[in-house]
Amino acid sequence: MGTKGYFAFPPSIPGTSRPYPTSIPQFPDTKETFVDKSTAGKGDETRNEPDKPLHDEERINRLHKERELIETSEIEWVRGGGVLRDAQGRRDKARTERIRAELKLQEEEKTKMNRWREYDERWKALITTSDKTLAFADIPWPLLTAPRGADSFTLPAISEFLFESLSVRNNAVTKKNRIRSSILRWHPDKSSLVVGRVVAEDVDAVREGIHAVFHCLKRLQDDERDHNNTV
Known part of the structure; x- marks a missing residue:
């Protein structure tokens, strides 16, 4: 994607005529006591005005909101191919690259989660529509690409699909739980109802594929158990 230019003239803050600051504001230490210079030296009673803490809190909240607006604007600028500038108007390559890396990571995580969600939803649909005749291609196989035959059901290929979404930030599913739920789903006894609907x-x-997947899952379970026992 070609660049649109440099972030030399940032847009105005939405709802105002004020431009975005060229540098991110620094937040004061909330433990600091703020003193009005015009009343400095007039006694401690001035510092302890009842409404003073509220004034400081509002100021901090305003700074937070302005910082969020700046960051949002920068992200959208880089997403569109723009390059950021620092407070002196020089190209800020480091900050631009950090945002680009974050955007790329977000897209990769989104793809992984969407792939797992689609797989899970296809399985649920398969179970709930028990009157539909199935072909080999209708089975939601745990692979990144459609299988070409029995040779496609390898341990590395199944592992890659099952575990890729576990690397997404804020993921709460463990490897052990993913293996356990997959074994329950692909157990030959439970999947016999699916096989019964497959065209002759x-x-x-289909039967060979199910057994190959289940065999790989049992190996993954054994490997995970051995790993936990050695830790």
């Missing part, structure tokens, strides 16, 4: 010409391939 695909039954053998």
Whole structure:
């Protein structure tokens, strides 16, 4: 994507005619006592005015909101191909690259989560529509790409699909839980209802695929158990 230019003239803060500051405001230490210079030296009673803490809190909240607006504007500028500038008007390559890296990571995480969500939703639909005849391609196989045959169901390929979404930040699902839920889903006894709906010409391939997936899942479970026992 080509650059649109440099962030030399930042847009105005929404709802105002004030431009965004060229540098992010520094927040004061909330433990600091703020003193009005015009009343300095007039006694401690001036510092302890009842409404003074509220005034300081409002100021801090305003600074926080302005900083959020600045960061949002910078992100959208870089997303569109722009390059940021520092307070002196020089190109800020480091900050621009940090934002680009974050945007790229967000897109990668979104893709991983969407891929798992689609897989999970296809399985739920498969179970709830018990009257639909199935073909090999209708089975939500745990792979990043559609399988071409029994050779596609390898341990690395299944592991990559099952665990990729676990690397997403703020993920709360453990590897152990993902393996356990997958074993329950792919157990040959439970999946027999699915096999019973498969067209005759695909039954053998589906049955073979289910057993291959289940075998890989059991190996992953054993590896995870051995790993935990050695830790």
